Structure formats: structure tokens, C-alpha cells
Amino acid sequence: xxxxxxxxxxxxxxxxxxxxxxxxxxxxxxxxxxxxxxxxxxxxxxxxxxxxxxxxxxxxxxxxxxxxxxxxxxxxxxxxxxxxxxxxxxxxxxxxxxxxxxxxxxxxxxxxxxxxxxxxxxxxxxxxxxxxxxxxxxxxxxxxxxxx
Numbered sequence: 001x002x003x004x005x006x007x008x009x010x011x012x013x014x015x016x017x018x019x020x021x022x023x024x025x026x027x028x029x030x031x032x033x034x035x036x037x038x039x040x041x042x043x044x045x046x047x048x049x050x051x052x053x054x055x056x057x058x059x060x061x062x063x064x065x066x067x068x069x070x071x072x073x074x075x076x077x078x079x080x081x082x083x084x085x086x087x088x089x090x091x092x093x094x095x096x097x098x099x100x101x102x103x104x105x106x107x108x109x110x111x112x113x114x115x116x117x118x119x120x121x122x123x124x125x126x127x128x129x130x131x132x133x134x135x136x137x138x139x140x141x142x143x144x145x146x147x148x
Contacts, residue, residue: 017053
């Protein structure tokens with residue numbers, strides 16, 4: 001990775017001095033850039049230029065240990081603990097959802113078998129109705145015998 005050459009920056013009184021909320025890198029920019037989004041030269045995080053200069057990095061900036069802002073290891077450990085708790089909760093939820101899905105798939109298969117049985121019975125009834133209809137038509141065509 002290429003190293004950036006050291007540059008001397010002359011800060012004017014009207015310039016805005018601020019910090020990257022992601023890495024804590026200090027930046028300075030002309031006041032006309034207020035409200036614009038600029039990329040941090042250190043971490044490439046997109047930062048909105050504030051309306052006023054800042055005295056210190058914003059709370060929550062990931063500042064490397066030993067630099068202004070101090071070590072955030074306790075805060076990061078807490079975030080890790082929260083993430084692990086979320087993972088455990090989501091794993092339990094996934095187990096429950098998977099169990100429910102298996103039950104619903106079995107229920108669906110049972111319903112499909114029942115529908116196939118109903119369909120077979122309907123076909124038998126349809127065939128019987130056609131037979132009855134044929135017998136009735138035949139009976140209607142026969143003329144009654146005279147009894148006289």
C-alpha cells in the first residue's frame with residue numbers, strides 16, 4: 001500500500017476542523033464545503049462536513065489505541081457480547097422455524113394424499129352417475145307395454 005507523503009496544511013480561521021466518525025482521523029476543509037459529503041483520506045468512510053469545527057473526535061469513533069480517543073476494547077467487547085447473544089437468540093429461533101417448517105411439510109403431504117383419495121372417490125362417483133344416467137336414458141326410450 002502506498003504511503004501518503006507528508007503535507008503541510010495551512011489552516012485558515014474560517015476553515016472547518018473535524019474528525020472522521022469511523023476512524024477518528026482529523027480533517028480540515030474550507031467552510032464552503034459545509035454539508036457536503038467527503039471521503040476520509042484514512043479509511044475512505046463518507047463523512048458529512050459539519051457546520052462548525054469540532055474539538056475532539058466524535059463519541060464512538062474507532063480510534064486506534066494510543067491515539068487521541070483512547071482504547072475502545074471494553075466497548076468492543078460489549079458489542080461482541082451483544083452480537084453473540086443475538087446469534088444465540090437467532091439460532092434458537094431458526095431451530096423453532098425449521099421444526100415448524102418440517103411439521104407443515106408433513107401436514108401438506110398428508111393433505112395431498114387426502115386430496116388424491118377424494119379425487120379417486122370423485123372419479124368413481126362420476127362413473128357411477130354416468131352409468132345411472134345411461135340406464136335412465138335407456139328406460140326413457142323404451143315404450144311402455146300395452147296391457148289391454
